Amino acid sequence: MATKALSYLRVSGKSQIGNDGFPRQRDTIQRYAKANGLEVVEEFRDEGVSGTKEMSDRAGLADLLDRLESNGVRIVLVERADRVARSLLVGEVILGQFRKLGVQVVAADSGADLTVADDDPTRTLIRQVLGAVAQFEKSVIVLKLRAARERKRRRDGRCEGRKAFGDRPNEVKALNRLRQLRRKPRGGRRLSYAEVADALNCEGLSTRSGKPWNRGTVHSICKRLGSA
16 A cells, blocks of 8 residues: 655746646656655645745645644655755755654655754755755856846846836837927927927827826936936
8 A cells, every 4th residue: 555645846936837847846746656655645835935935934835734733644745855945944944844743755856855863964964965956056046147137238238127118119109209309409499398298298199107298207218318
């Protein structure tokens, strides 16, 4: 008769919920369970929850621990160590809760027991190394993304945050007209910001929010364009 086990799955980003994160984790866990005579009887998961979050921020993990206190199952399977936590400190805190219940948490990708007793120095080192590697990989990803943003900023002048007025197709006409109105005619007087705003409103050209143009809105756009 197969030994019963529970599984815990987690993805950190909301955008990952509909992608292959959960199916991939589930497949790895099921393959390990089948190869080791285990039956996964229930699955718990946290959607869009960072691996640096402690237990108070994880409803799925809290439900899992609550279920373990009443159903007698003593094995929990996760895809790999960083599904428990990416932060080594947070991981040790969470695994400590499983140890108190006498529950074994196993990483399906390596078969490593993440909850081995602290008096086993070799296994404790393995658990800590796995957690440290996951933390290091996260740090590398963060640094790579930061470098990519910097490259894009140097190339395009902008890479994140709210898009500037005129970046959207339906704003191009209004931006071009604003530039035209603000341009100083030969031998004439440049229109003030308030006069430009009045002209745009009279011509029915809309701001992004749909509110009427005003002096401040025109000034901020001209300042960005270098024509203030």
